[in-house]
Structures are given as structure tokens and as C-alpha cells.
Amino acid sequence: MVRIGKRDLGSHTDKRPYGPQSISFDVSFYSAEFVSGIPERAMSLALKPTRGPGVEKDVEPYRLFNLDVFEYLSESPFGLYGSLPLMISHGKEGRSAGFFWLNAAEMQIDVLGDGWDAESGIDWVKQKRIDTFWMSEAGIVDAFFFVGPGPKEVVRQYTSVTGRPAMPQLFSIAYHQCRWNYRDEEDVENVDAKFDEHDIPYDVLWLDIDHTDGRRYFTWDSALFPHPEEMQKKLAEKGRHMVTIVDPHIKRDDSFRLHKEAAEKGYYVKDAGGKDFDGWCWPGSSSYLDMVNPEIRSWWGDKFSYKNYVGSTPSLYIWNDMNEPSVFNGPEVSMPRDALHLGGIEHRELHNSYGYYFHMATSNGLLKRGGGNDRPFVLSRAFFPGSQRYGPVWTGDNTADWDHLRVSVPMILTLGLTGISFSGADVGGYFGNPGPELLVRWYQLGAFYPFFRGHAHQDTKRREPWLFGY
CATH class of the missing domain: 3.20.20.80 (Glycosidases)
Structure with missing residues (x-):
């Protein structure tokens, strides 16, 4: 347990009346080629290292803290609207395992790159693994390990704990x-x-x-x-x-x-x-x-x-x-x-x-x-x-550009891998005005979203599908 004094959050001061606690521990995934999960963020399916050789010093840990994020960026570890502290490893021959920490406080997670502790003398050829570091601001350690052996089994084991998806209308x-x-x-x-x-x-x-x-x-x-x-x-x-x-x-x-x-x-x-x-x-x-x-x-x-x-x-x-x-x-x-x-x-x-x-x-x-x-x-x-x-859930207030169209795919796939199979993204982008080509391509992609909705901000031009002449 670490006790920390009060901290400033812009114009707000968090006085931490109980001398707030933080909890942290390491989780290693052996025989893993990459890890995925811990939504929500606008990034690739495979989680990139946040610490270790070749990682820039200003890279932030992955953050799980539900926030109303205005015009969020793609390729950022910053947390968005939802938080699912489930990480799944993927290795050769389709083997997977999962780690789930049932904790609703703010959480930050580092994925450590190969060789981050090379000075310890570990032989990475024999001990291929991905190390991760988890820290929560408060709460308890209520953790679950899912042994797979494949990704389908990991998801089944996880939803046996948290519940199966509802049958949709x-x-x-x-x-x-x-x-x-x-x-x-x-x-x-x-x-x-x-x-x-x-x-x-x-x-x-x-x-x-x-x-x-x-x-x-x-x-x-x-x-x-x-x-x-x-x-x-x-x-x-x-x-x-x-x-x-x-x-x-x-x-x-x-x-x-x-x-x-x-x-x-x-x-x-x-x-x-x-x-x-x-x-x-x-x-x-x-x-x-x-x-x-x-x-x-x-x-x-x-x-x-x-x-x-x-x-x-x-x-x-x-x-x-x-x-x-x-x-x-x-x-x-x-x-x-x-x-x-x-x-x-x-x-x-x-x-x-x-x-x-x-x-x-x-x-x-x-x-x-x-x-x-x-x-x-x-x-x-x-x-x-x-x-x-x-x-269902959706990926929040995205933007009418090609990057947000592209990143919607790994965002929705990550949600599916972590048990939320009924999800989608705002077709056409919530903010901004898509050109005809972008909107057409987004409708083509959106037809494959589990949840398929066109949505837009009040300051955008009307964009019902017949307005573009296609």
C-alpha cells in the first residue's frame, strides 16, 4: 500500500481524505507473442509496449478510467468511455490465456517490451514471455486467471464470471x-x-x-x-x-x-x-x-x-x-x-x-x-x-476522417474479445463532415458492425444516405 498526499486536477484538488491507497502487481504471460484487451482506446488490436528498449520515454501507460472524451485521438493509450480490465495473451499454435482484475477504480497498465530487464540475465529465447505491470488507485485485489487453452475458451471462461451477452432484439x-x-x-x-x-x-x-x-x-x-x-x-x-x-x-x-x-x-x-x-x-x-x-x-x-x-x-x-x-x-x-x-x-x-x-x-x-x-x-x-x-455499447464521439474509420475495426474487435460482442461506431463520424467517398466506405464497413448506426453532431451538415446522390 502506498499513501499519497492530495493532488491537483486542474482547478480541482483531490484531498484524499483517507490517505488514498494504490495497489500494484506484475503479471507475466509465458509463450505469448502479443497481448490484447483492456478496452477502451482507439488503438490496434495488439497492445504495443509502453516501457522497454525502443519505447519513447514520454509514452504513457494504458489507462482505464471512464471519461467523456471530446474528439478523441487514434493511436493513443488514453482511456475512453468504458473500462474492461481483461488482458488476453496470444501465442503460437493459437494458445491463449487471460487475466482479469475486477476493480472499478482508476487503473494504469504497462506492457513491457522484450529486454526491459535484460540486466537480470534472463534468457529470452527459453523464457519468451510478455510482462505487464498493473496499478489501481484504490479497491481490492479480486483477480481471475483464465487458462484457455484458446481464445474462444478464454472468452467463455471470462463470461462465465461476468455473464453472457444478452440476446438482442x-x-x-x-x-x-x-x-x-x-x-x-x-x-x-x-x-x-x-x-x-x-x-x-x-x-x-x-x-x-x-x-x-x-x-x-x-x-x-x-x-x-x-x-x-x-x-x-x-x-x-x-x-x-x-x-x-x-x-x-x-x-x-x-x-x-x-x-x-x-x-x-x-x-x-x-x-x-x-x-x-x-x-x-x-x-x-x-x-x-x-x-x-x-x-x-x-x-x-x-x-x-x-x-x-x-x-x-x-x-x-x-x-x-x-x-x-x-x-x-x-x-x-x-x-x-x-x-x-x-x-x-x-x-x-x-x-x-x-x-x-x-x-x-x-x-x-x-x-x-x-x-x-x-x-x-x-x-x-x-x-x-x-x-x-x-x-450494446458504441465507441463514442468519433470524427469524420479515415483514421477513425480504420481504428473502429480493432476497437470493435477488442470489445468482442473482452465479452462485449454487440458494439459499433458512429457511421460517418460524429464530429465533422465526411466527403462522399468516406461516407460511402463507412456505410460499407458499418454494415459489418454488430451495431450499425449513423449518427452526427448538431453542428454537422445533414447526411442522411440519399443526400450524397449515391
């Missing part, structure tokens, strides 16, 4: 059309009609945050979407579905019933002083439910009933975004590490699992809504071991 493996934001019901109707006019198959149309009343989730903007049930029924008549966004930040507005009820019940994460944590996100001043608490997860799930989510129908499903959690005025755009959860547990100890619990609660809510007879569909941006049980 049939419609969910088809094409999804999304952008921030389709303006109103007329816009939705026109987009739907154009898909028919151009004979382009699609199954799902998505609405981002501005379909709500002032970014209060479970509501509709009555001026822009005055007839949400009728809008959904028109899609359902064609065998199509709708997905709306529901994020974890709840607008602090005493006239908003959801906030008032959560505050009265004491359901919010607390700040270090014991008051409801108040952070800044899309609605402005916001608080965040303590999803670690099973009682709160059950309460949240009930909000998806047709009675509570007025205007929803059986053809409506859910998108959980910003659930790292994202806090615009927080350290590293996230929740302070000394925020408090159930039992006085600091946020630092369970940060990477927050989105997982939010995903779980939403999925279970839809399951309950359907009386156990309708498979949920809930897309999540943040993830953690076990997220595969609750629905």
Missing part, C-alpha cells in the same frame, strides 16, 4: 438512423418517408436530448413533439421503432417531479460534505442518482413504465449516454473522486462501474415494463465487466 441488428437532433415530428416524418422513397432499409429512428422539455428526461417538448405516441405508432405500423435518450444527470428544478422525488428520498450521490452533489451538464445544474444502491436502481427502473414515461409506447427503447458519468465542471469532466455513495464509499473506488449500474437499472426497467416478455434494447456509452448482459 431482431430489429436492433438492422440499420439505425440518428443525429443530434431531429427537430420535430415533421422532421421525423420526412426522414422516415425519404427512406421509403429511396428504398433504403432501416429499422430504428433516434431522438437526442432536444426532444425533451428543457432537457428533463422522460418528458417531451410539447411544441416540437406534441403527439409522441402517434409518431411512434406510425413508425410501428411499418415495423420500425424509436429510441430516445435518457442520461444520468437530472435537472435540479423543484418543478420537475423526478428531481423533487429523488431529492426528497435522498437518492442522489453526495459531495464530500454530505450534501447532494451538484454538477453541470446538459440541463445546467444537475444531480446524479446513486446507482450503486439497489433500491435506487429499482426506483429508476419503474420510471420506464408507460404510466411514468408519458408518451412512450411498446415500440420505444432507450439510449444511455454521458454515463461515465460526465460532469462538465468536474475534474477531467467527471465526478469528483471524493463524492460519496451508499455506505460512505468514495466515488474513486467505483467510478468505472457507475455507467454499468445505470445501464443495468435502465435495462431492468424495460424488462419490467414488458412484463418479462419483451427483450430490452438499451445502448450505453460507458461500460464495465458485465455490461454485455444489458445491451
Whole structure:
């Protein structure tokens, strides 16, 4: 155990009231040619060495810390929206092994290159192996070794611990059309009609945050979407579905019933002083439910009933975004590490699992809504071991360029190798405007993504597939 004093995170100071602990150990993979896993990052399938001969001194360790990363870079060890501390080795003749550390605190991992400890006299010809160094900010050592002997067996052994992927709805493996934001019901109707006019198959149309009343989730903007049930029924008549966004930040507005009820019940994460944590996100001043608490997860799930989510129908499903959690005025755009959860547990100890619990609660809510007879569909941006049980994930806010098209392949493959088989990337890139050639090639690639969705930022040009003349 290492005790460290307070540290500065930009304008925030982490005082570490318990004299925070770090845990570290080495893991060696014998007979390994390369290692993969530990998503999420925009890099190659095989993890590159971060220390050792030939590695530049400024190379950072691989980081597992769920963050809302704006316009992330490709070929960077920096962590992104989800964290899966599972590493898999691959050797000759298809032999593999795995190491999994069930820990939700920030983690940093070094992959050591050949000859990093050559002075010890080890004969690398006889002792071919890959050494790794793991360090976590807090938590415990709850570790699993998977002996394979092949990659398929490693994944099977891992999912026997964390759960098998959920069987998806049939419609969910088809094409999804999304952008921030389709303006109103007329816009939705026109987009739907154009898909028919151009004979382009699609199954799902998505609405981002501005379909709500002032970014209060479970509501509709009555001026822009005055007839949400009728809008959904028109899609359902064609065998199509709708997905709306529901994020974890709840607008602090005493006239908003959801906030008032959560505050009265004491359901919010607390700040270090014991008051409801108040952070800044899309609605402005916001608080965040303590999803670690099973009682709160059950309460949240009930909000998806047709009675509570007025205007929803059986053809409506859910998108959980910003659930790292994202806090615009927080350290590293996230929740302070000394925020408090159930039992006085600091946020630092369970940060990477927050989105997982939010995903779980939403999925279970839809399951309950359907009386156990309708498979949920809930897309999540943040993830953690076990997220595969609750629905798909995607690779977050990528960019409209060839590098992001290219890197989407190893990102999705890595997710599949670590148990999350239902994943995809925003076709066309979320930020920026793709040219016709890039967009066409991305659709060709995206058809092979398990989760196939076109999505774009509100500042981009409209790019529905018929607009480019192909």
C-alpha cells in the first residue's frame, strides 16, 4: 500500500481524505507473442509496449478510467468511455490465456517490451514471455486467471464470471438512423418517408436530448413533439421503432417531479460534505442518482413504465449516454473522486462501474415494463465487466476522417474479445463532415458492425444516405 498526499486536477484538488491507497502487481504471460484487451482506446488490436528498449520515454501507460472524451485521438493509450480490465495473451499454435482484475477504480497498465530487464540475465529465447505491470488507485485485489487453452475458451471462461451477452432484439441488428437532433415530428416524418422513397432499409429512428422539455428526461417538448405516441405508432405500423435518450444527470428544478422525488428520498450521490452533489451538464445544474444502491436502481427502473414515461409506447427503447458519468465542471469532466455513495464509499473506488449500474437499472426497467416478455434494447456509452448482459455499447464521439474509420475495426474487435460482442461506431463520424467517398466506405464497413448506426453532431451538415446522390 502506498499513501499519497492530495493532488491537483486542474482547478480541482483531490484531498484524499483517507490517505488514498494504490495497489500494484506484475503479471507475466509465458509463450505469448502479443497481448490484447483492456478496452477502451482507439488503438490496434495488439497492445504495443509502453516501457522497454525502443519505447519513447514520454509514452504513457494504458489507462482505464471512464471519461467523456471530446474528439478523441487514434493511436493513443488514453482511456475512453468504458473500462474492461481483461488482458488476453496470444501465442503460437493459437494458445491463449487471460487475466482479469475486477476493480472499478482508476487503473494504469504497462506492457513491457522484450529486454526491459535484460540486466537480470534472463534468457529470452527459453523464457519468451510478455510482462505487464498493473496499478489501481484504490479497491481490492479480486483477480481471475483464465487458462484457455484458446481464445474462444478464454472468452467463455471470462463470461462465465461476468455473464453472457444478452440476446438482442431482431430489429436492433438492422440499420439505425440518428443525429443530434431531429427537430420535430415533421422532421421525423420526412426522414422516415425519404427512406421509403429511396428504398433504403432501416429499422430504428433516434431522438437526442432536444426532444425533451428543457432537457428533463422522460418528458417531451410539447411544441416540437406534441403527439409522441402517434409518431411512434406510425413508425410501428411499418415495423420500425424509436429510441430516445435518457442520461444520468437530472435537472435540479423543484418543478420537475423526478428531481423533487429523488431529492426528497435522498437518492442522489453526495459531495464530500454530505450534501447532494451538484454538477453541470446538459440541463445546467444537475444531480446524479446513486446507482450503486439497489433500491435506487429499482426506483429508476419503474420510471420506464408507460404510466411514468408519458408518451412512450411498446415500440420505444432507450439510449444511455454521458454515463461515465460526465460532469462538465468536474475534474477531467467527471465526478469528483471524493463524492460519496451508499455506505460512505468514495466515488474513486467505483467510478468505472457507475455507467454499468445505470445501464443495468435502465435495462431492468424495460424488462419490467414488458412484463418479462419483451427483450430490452438499451445502448450505453460507458461500460464495465458485465455490461454485455444489458445491451450494446458504441465507441463514442468519433470524427469524420479515415483514421477513425480504420481504428473502429480493432476497437470493435477488442470489445468482442473482452465479452462485449454487440458494439459499433458512429457511421460517418460524429464530429465533422465526411466527403462522399468516406461516407460511402463507412456505410460499407458499418454494415459489418454488430451495431450499425449513423449518427452526427448538431453542428454537422445533414447526411442522411440519399443526400450524397449515391
